Amino acid sequence: KQEVTQIPAALSVPEGENLVLNCSFTDSAIYNLQWFRQDPGKGLTSLLLIQSSQREQTSGRLNASLDKSSGRSTLYIAASQPGDSATYLCAVYNQGGKLIFGQGTELSVKP
Amino acid sequence: GAVVSQHPSRVICKSGTSVKIECRSLDFQATTMFWYRQFPKQSLMLMATSNEGSKATYEQGVEKDKFLINHASLTLSTLTVTSAHPEDSSFYICSARAGGATNEKLFFGSGTQLSVL
Numbered sequence A: 001k002q003e004v005t006q007i008p009a010a011l012s013v014p015e016g017e018n019l020v021l022n023c024s025f026t027d028s029a030i031y032n033l034q035w036f037r038q039d040p041g042k043g044l045t046s047l048l049l050i051q052s053s054q055r056e057q058t059s060g061r062l063n064a065s066l067d068k069s070s071g072r073s074t075l076y077i078a079a080s081q082p083g084d085s086a087t088y089l090c091a092v093y094n095q096g097g098k099l100i101f102g103q104g105t106e107l108s109v110k111p
Numbered sequence B: 001g002a003v004v005s006q007h008p009s010r011v012i013c014k015s016g017t018s019v020k021i022e023c024r025s026l027d028f029q030a031t032t033m034f035w036y037r038q039f040p041k042q043s044l045m046l047m048a049t050s051n052e053g054s055k056a057t058y059e060q061g062v063e064k065d066k067f068l069i070n071h072a073s074l075t076l077s078t079l080t081v082t083s084a085h086p087e088d089s090s091f092y093i094c095s096a097r098a099g100g101a102t103n104e105k106l107f108f109g110s111g112t113q114l115s116v117l
Helices: none
Strands: A004-007 A010-014 A019-025 A032-038 A044-051 A056-059 A062-067 A072-077 A086-093 A099-101 A105-110 B004-007 B010-013 B019-025 B032-038 B044-051 B067-073 B076-081 B090-097 B106-108 B112-116
Touching (some): A019 A032, A032 A062, A044 A056, A044 A062, B004 B090, B019 B090
Parallel strands (some): B010 B112
Antiparallel strands (some): A004 A019, A032 A044, A062 A072, A086 A105, B019 B076
């Protein structure tokens, strides 16, 4: 059974700092991996989708990497801003197309 | 990108009543939709997979008679929480897949916050 774990569960940083969020999964037989952002009481905003054949994806200040063999992914946020404060969710696409989520990292960026 | 509309965004109901949540794909046909539940401070847990024109497939531990799913068209899936109780209070969110391939990207609705009194 696929399990997705995110570390840390919560993170507080001062504005401007670069940071890394970690995601690990137990079954390397995944199709894709996707990072989402969720604001309190809201739905999900897709940030980056990495296909299984790719090593990383970049969008603006965000960079996500994928190492299937070790079952790990990281989300790098450069020059963090207070507006980046949210919960970040990592999810993997299993065989059958199901999306399995990690428990999320709650990020707080202090001005 | 594709848009998935979920309605209502928030509902408060009395214990024992039934609540219907709609999930619509606005600009694409969704052969498969997924329903998730999220408790406070927890991640999204997959409840069921809904395929157009066939019965939904429920995850282990999810009561199919409690959570009725109907996917009658390629643009609409509904989740009905029957005889709701306070423990059913949660954030429910749907997602839809545009293509038939299992690795197609999923698009998410904005979620429904259900509060059962």
